[in-house]
Amino acid sequence: MATSILRTSRTKPVWSSLARARFSSTAPKNTTLKERLAELIPLELENVKRVRAEHGKKAFGPVIVDQLYGGMRGLPALIWDGSVLDADEGIRFRGKTIPECQELLPRAPGGAEPLPEGLFWLLLTGEIPTQEQVTELSKDWAARSAIPEFVEEILDRCPPTLHPMSQFSLAVTALNHNSAFAKAYQDGVSKKEYWGPTFEDSMDLIAKLPNIAGRIYRNVFGQGKLPAIDPGKDYSHNLSTLLGFGDNAAFVELMRLYITIHSDHEGGNVSAHTGKLVGSALSDPFLAFAASLNGLAGPLHGLANQEVLLWLSKMQAKIGENASDEAVKEYVWATLKGGQVVPGYGHAVLRKTDPRYIAQREFALKHLPDDPMFKLVGQIYNIVPDILLEAGKAKNPWPNVDAHSGVLLTHYGLTQMQFYTVLFGVSRAFGVAAQLIWDRALGAPLERPKSYSTAAIEAMFKNK
Numbered sequence: 001m002a003t004s005i006l007r008t009s010r011t012k013p014v015w016s017s018l019a020r021a022r023f024s025s026t027a028p029k030n031t032t033l034k035e036r037l038a039e040l041i042p043l044e045l046e047n048v049k050r051v052r053a054e055h056g057k058k059a060f061g062p063v064i065v066d067q068l069y070g071g072m073r074g075l076p077a078l079i080w081d082g083s084v085l086d087a088d089e090g091i092r093f094r095g096k097t098i099p100e101c102q103e104l105l106p107r108a109p110g111g112a113e114p115l116p117e118g119l120f121w122l123l124l125t126g127e128i129p130t131q132e133q134v135t136e137l138s139k140d141w142a143a144r145s146a147i148p149e150f151v152e153e154i155l156d157r158c159p160p161t162l163h164p165m166s167q168f169s170l171a172v173t174a175l176n177h178n179s180a181f182a183k184a185y186q187d188g189v190s191k192k193e194y195w196g197p198t199f200e201d202s203m204d205l206i207a208k209l210p211n212i213a214g215r216i217y218r219n220v221f222g223q224g225k226l227p228a229i230d231p232g233k234d235y236s237h238n239l240s241t242l243l244g245f246g247d248n249a250a251f252v253e254l255m256r257l258y259i260t261i262h263s264d265h266e267g268g269n270v271s272a273h274t275g276k277l278v279g280s281a282l283s284d285p286f287l288a289f290a291a292s293l294n295g296l297a298g299p300l301h302g303l304a305n306q307e308v309l310l311w312l313s314k315m316q317a318k319i320g321e322n323a324s325d326e327a328v329k330e331y332v333w334a335t336l337k338g339g340q341v342v343p344g345y346g347h348a349v350l351r352k353t354d355p356r357y358i359a360q361r362e363f364a365l366k367h368l369p370d371d372p373m374f375k376l377v378g379q380i381y382n383i384v385p386d387i388l389l390e391a392g393k394a395k396n397p398w399p400n401v402d403a404h405s406g407v408l409l410t411h412y413g414l415t416q417m418q419f420y421t422v423l424f425g426v427s428r429a430f431g432v433a434a435q436l437i438w439d440r441a442l443g444a445p446l447e448r449p450k451s452y453s454t455a456a457i458e459a460m461f462k463n464k
Contacts, residue, residue, distance in 0.1 A: 026127055026129075027128060027133055033120075033125070033133070037124060037437070041442075045442060061076040068457075072268075077449065080268075081434075082123040083431065084266055087352075091264070091265055091266070091355065093119065093263075098260075098358075099359075106131045106134040112253065113254075113257040113260070115234055115235070115236070115260075116235055117137040117138050117141070119259075123431060124434050134234075138235055140207070141203070141206060141235055142231040142233070143231065146229075147171070147175070147208050148174075148177065154174055155170075156219060160220045164217070164421070164422050165293060166297070168216060171216075172286055172289055172290040173287060173290040175205065178204075180197035181194070181285065181440075184196075198284075198441075210238050210239040211229065213426055214243055216419075217244075218242075223243075224244075229242075236256040236259060239259075240252045240255050251414075253367075254363065254367075262424055269301065272292070272432055274294070275288045275291060275292035275435070278291040279439060280439065289433070292429075293425050302424045302425070303421055304400075304402040305402040305406045305420050306418070306421070307343040308343040308402050309420075311344075312376060312406075315328070315331050316373065318331060325379065325383060328376075328379055328380060328383055332380075332383065332384055336387070336391055342384055344399055345384055345385070345398065345403060346398075347396050347400045351395070351398075352398055353399055357400060357403055364404070368408075371411050373407045374411070377404060377407050380399075405420070
């Protein structure tokens with residue numbers, strides 16, 4: 001079973017010649033991210049115009065009634081440029097797999113994991129930035145990182161019993177007070193220039209999230225005064241420091257990997273789609289991303305890693321450490337027979353092991369191979385898929401990203417599970433912000449799909 005989990009597909013996603021030329025290249029030297037975007041936007045506008053001229057009137061996938069009742073599952077209805085999810089290969093960021101991103105994106109000095117700054121550059125441009133460009137992006141975000149005093153006061157006045165995600169959403173919404181896009185729109189900016197202030201808001205948003213997350217963490221869990229952002233450190237290092245883990249080099253490396261692999265997962269998931277939808281009303285990036293966070297906070301989305309860790313903890317308490325395979329199998333079967341699911345296994349799209357799970361597993365094998373909880377995760381990895389197939393409980397019995405992330409965070413002492421979704425939210429800002437910038441650059445319209453009542457569907461088929 002363990003070997004079959006690593007199967008890969010022979011089918012590769014199809015890319016246009018323009019996309020291949022862009023997505024396989026490295027960023028030109030001596031250019032900033034905003035300057036490079038300004039060069040790419042006219043090219044992409046022409047590309048979109050060409051695609052619509054050639055294919056705009058063609059059908060793109062069937063729509064069946066079950067999809068309408070099934071949460072639009074699998075319904076092709078969005079354009080999302082940053083990433084595409086392949087059922088066999090998993091996520092590709094601008095055409096690049098997670099292993100390719102780990103190999104090609106710049107790293108911190110002495111580090112082995114990709115810097116999220118480079119991933120954001122890739123999401124926006126399709127290009128691999130230079131080390132110097134990533135360093136400058138780190139400095140830019142550090143310079144933008146301060147949050148307004150009134151936002152600090154909002155967070156400080158929140159009771160510690162208010163869920164960290166609620167506090168996170170409150171703070172991000174309040175950042176709208178200084179939105180460059182909202183001001184530019186009020187001043188009558190041309191539609192062709194919408195992307196500029198959207199870019200500035202998105203850069204400010206990403207830059208300020210570590211200070212917001214750090215303040216929430218220390219207020220809720222009593223970690224003392226918040227340290228200052230270090231302009232000489234990268235984004236993940238500063239976030240780790242604000243959480244109280246900056247002195248642990250392995251935790252900093254974990255944050256670099258964590259943010260990178262959680263940054264984007266195409267546009268149909270709740271947090272990504274919500275950000276795009278709210279942004280289509282020309283709500284600024286702060287309002288759009290706050291809405292994303294409210295979706296991410298749901299138990300069926302961002303809280304899944306917390307549920308996995310709770311299930312693992314209950315199992316370990318029941319059967320003990322270093323339990324036999326038979327004891328693990330019995331516990332899994334008891335979970336299923338009790339009408340519950342095995343959390344962290346199965347995925348709406350993926351039909352193989354989630355590459356994000358594999359990346360975290362490889363990190364654990366390198367940094368914490370003897371951790372008892374990781375050993376249990378590895379044991380489950382070899383046992384659960386066969387059980388789920390035998391029980392007929394899942395089309396995809398393989399583990400997803402949530403099956404592993406909580407164990408890594410717990411190992412390094414970040415044991416407060418209520419906070420895990422905040423880290424997910426910090427990461428997801430990268431993908432949502434990148435798409436919001438491109439939506440405004442390409443003139444994406446207000447989203448307004450057509451809805452039908454059950455009675456209307458019945459009447460439609462009675463008349464045929």
